[in-house]
Amino acid sequence: MVLKKNSHQKDRRRNEHLLQNTHPRHIADFKPKIRRRKVLKVINKNSDLYINNEKVSFYLPEKMVKNSEGKEQIIIEVLTGYELYEKVKTKRPLEDNVLDMLLKNPRLIPKKWKRDKDGNTYFIFFWGTIYKDSRNRSYVRCLYFDGKYWQTSIYWLGFCWNFLDPALVLDL
Secondary structure (H helix, E strand, O other): OEEOOOHHHHHHHHHHHHHHHHOOOOHHHOEEOOOOOOOOOEEEEOOEEEEOOEEEEEEOOHHHOOOOOOOOOEEOOOEEHHHHHHHHOOOOEOOHHHHHHHHHOHHHOOHHHOEOOOOOEOOEEOOOOOEEOOOOOEEEEEEEEOOOOEEEEEEEOOOEEOOOOOEEEEOO
16 A cells, blocks of 8 residues: 555555444443553663663554555555454553553653654554444554643554554563
8 A cells, every 4th residue: 555645644644534433432331351460560771661671662463564665656455444453462562551540640741752753743552452332343452642732542443554563562
């Protein structure tokens, strides 16, 4: 698939519109599939986030990493959330209790998580907690910067993910 700049953001707006029309709007209507673990210690050191003294980083499968050679077009592999989840679940993904803690303490969020070097917004996913709706469809929550504030959203695993949609994992 060939993407042009800002096409990802248009897809996100389309996906959010679809979500508003296909599932309950409040996250309280969802039931998490995976139990939450406690977060003991979270610090931002040298523009990196550490949880319980382990560094946190972005994870994308190798074929989804942005190709920096071409400036006009970016050639990447796009995966559905279900395909990506199969790859991410073995990489120690963080649960959404970390997302909630970061939203309450945004000063801990590294600035480099806002946008990539081309100015595209990252949508950072917390694959350690999967939600199911009443129709048994799976969803995952994400963190993103809207230009002024850090926000959260929830996405159906049937949507497509690309290089701007990293999973947040503990370093391997």
